[in-house]
Amino acid sequence: MTYVNRTAVVTGGASGIGREIASQLARRGAAVAVADINREGAQEVAAALARDGAKAQAIAVDVSRPEQAGAMIAQAADVFGAVDILVHSAGVGVERSLLDTTPEEWRRIVDIDLSGTFFCCQAAARHMVERAYGRIVTLASTAGVRGGTGRAAYGAAKGGVIALTKVMAVELAPHGITVNALAPGAIETELVARMHSAETRTVYRAGIPLDRYGTPEETAAAALFLASEEARYVTGHVLAVDGGFLAAGVMHRR
Ligand SMILES: NC(=O)c1ccc[n+]([C@@H]2O[C@H](COP(=O)([O-])OP(=O)(O)OC[C@H]3O[C@@H](n4cnc5c(N)ncnc54)[C@H](O)[C@@H]3O)[C@@H](O)[C@H]2O)c1
Numbered sequence: 001m002t003y004v005n006r007t008a009v010v011t012g013g014a015s016g017i018g019r020e021i022a023s024q025l026a027r028r029g030a031a032v033a034v035a036d037i038n039r040e041g042a043q044e045v046a047a048a049l050a051r052d053g054a055k056a057q058a059i060a061v062d063v064s065r066p067e068q069a070g071a072m073i074a075q076a077a078d079v080f081g082a083v084d085i086l087v088h089s090a091g092v093g094v095e096r097s098l099l100d101t102t103p104e105e106w107r108r109i110v111d112i113d114l115s116g117t118f119f120c121c122q123a124a125a126r127h128m129v130e131r132a133y134g135r136i137v138t139l140a141s142t143a144g145v146r147g148g149t150g151r152a153a154y155g156a157a158k159g160g161v162i163a164l165t166k167v168m169a170v171e172l173a174p175h176g177i178t179v180n181a182l183a184p185g186a187i188e189t190e191l192v193a194r195m196h197s198a199e200t201r202t203v204y205r206a207g208i209p210l211d212r213y214g215t216p217e218e219t220a221a222a223a224l225f226l227a228s229e230e231a232r233y234v235t236g237h238v239l240a241v242d243g244g245f246l247a248a249g250v251m252h253r254r
Helices: 016-027 039-051 066-080 103-131 152-175 190-195 198-206 216-226
Strands: 007-011 031-036 056-060 085-088 134-139 177-184 238-241
Touching: 007 016, 007 066, 007 103, 016 031, 016 039, 016 085, 016 216, 031 039, 031 066, 039 056, 056 066, 066 103, 085 103, 103 134, 103 152, 103 177, 134 152, 134 216, 152 177, 177 216, 216 238
Parallel strands: 007 031, 007 085, 031 056, 085 134, 134 177, 177 238
Antiparallel strands: none
């Protein structure tokens, strides 16, 4: 798969899964806008990509602000001439029980994880419709598919991302735009380092048939497929990258 002559915006590109997606896209020839609320982090990633010979641009954005999401797409289109690919990886997590979740925490997670997805994808779609081409990849989560403790706000937001992804896939199909979601399980990133306690790690791992957490590299590979020209007949799909977590029920380890 090649991304030469393709231009991509990767939100959440300063860290974790987004950073790895930005880097794999750049290595395969795409021009990449690294967009993040962490301006310095985005600049560092963009500078590293540029040192390796890629066309890269850092963009500071708070994805929960619609006007900033619009400005991000406009800036990337201005710098690169167009935006072919949006990978929306910006997100935050919290591990908090239903009974302990405060209204502020609920709103923060829903604002960033769900509304942020809507604002960024809508802005990208408006641009892509004009060009009758686009690849949009959202970041859902296995928490948006299955229940689990400590995921009231996060799981609800990610479930919303899945529903939104399917609606976008249907509405944008006539415009040559595909929209798919990744549903990562437990992936070793800064987010998980913050969110998963030692106890969570033990309990989580017991439910993963492949018996380990995944890596940003493994997650990015799936994102690159969905963002590729070759995935042109795949839309409205939720691709789990989870070591078998969603497939599993009762498990004996032998
Ligand atoms: N790591 C996992 O196990 C896992 C599992 C399932 C889903 N996900 C999802 O994958 C995505 C990436 O997660 P990650 O593990 O790479 O996390 P991460 O914390 O390493 O990276 C997330 C990035 O998003 C940025 N960000 C946060 N709020 C923002 C905002 N309002 N505007 C713009 N940027 C913002 C952060 O600055 C950070 O650079 C998230 O949507 C997350 O929910 C991760």
